[in-house]
Amino acid sequence: MTDIIGKTSEASPVSVEVRSEAEREELIALGILSEDRQVLPFILPPLYEQHHQVVPRRAIQAKTVLNEAYDYPRPSSFSRSLRIELGNYSLFLISGTASVDENGKTVYVGDFRAQCWRTYRNTTELLKSEGATWRDIVRTTCYLRDIERDYRDFNEVRTAFFTWLGLNPLPASTGIQARLCREDLLVEIDAIAILRNKPD
Numbered sequence: 001m002t003d004i005i006g007k008t009s010e011a012s013p014v015s016v017e018v019r020s021e022a023e024r025e026e027l028i029a030l031g032i033l034s035e036d037r038q039v040l041p042f043i044l045p046p047l048y049e050q051h052h053q054v055v056p057r058r059a060i061q062a063k064t065v066l067n068e069a070y071d072y073p074r075p076s077s078f079s080r081s082l083r084i085e086l087g088n089y090s091l092f093l094i095s096g097t098a099s100v101d102e103n104g105k106t107v108y109v110g111d112f113r114a115q116c117w118r119t120y121r122n123t124t125e126l127l128k129s130e131g132a133t134w135r136d137i138v139r140t141t142c143y144l145r146d147i148e149r150d151y152r153d154f155n156e157v158r159t160a161f162f163t164w165l166g167l168n169p170l171p172a173s174t175g176i177q178a179r180l181c182r183e184d185l186l187v188e189i190d191a192i193a194i195l196r197n198k199p200d
Helices: 021-030 046-051 112-128 147-165
Strands: 002-006 014-018 057-059 081-086 089-097 137-144 172-177 187-196
Touching: 014 021, 089 112, 112 147, 112 187, 137 147, 147 172
Parallel strands: 137 172
Antiparallel strands: 002 014, 057 081, 081 089, 089 187, 137 187
16 A cells, blocks of 8 residues: 655665555554654654653663574564663663574574573673673563473473572563464563662
């Protein structure tokens, strides 16, 4: 029907095909398209500028182990992690992380335990890039492709890792069976960390 042009955070413009009249109506309602199908610039609502201040945040990267999702041949629009400054504290929101290497390739296809360890390594490197560790993690959400088959191994690896780290108390956690974004990924973990900033 029409094409719209948008930008991902660091990627070049991408073309998106609008496939239905209903989709076009929603793009018009969002203010992305005009009635004559022209792309409109994004404008902040007037009340936003009067009453809000954006909380400082920045993307966290660990390019030695993980590439950015928007660098994939088919870009995916999310940051690996964000650091959000809240006064004396920094909040880390770590996106779902899996057994993916610095080139965006799945590693250890078919080896659940090795995928767990790589997932922990990738998250460790994201934390380390900001001077944080797993001791700053307060919550994880763990997605397993087949929780009945793999939970015993998952819990064994997690327990060994957390014991080695000396975590006490342990992070709050939820385990969920889920289809992951790639058929060859068997585990994915997202996490929340809080770090108290030292005074300057």
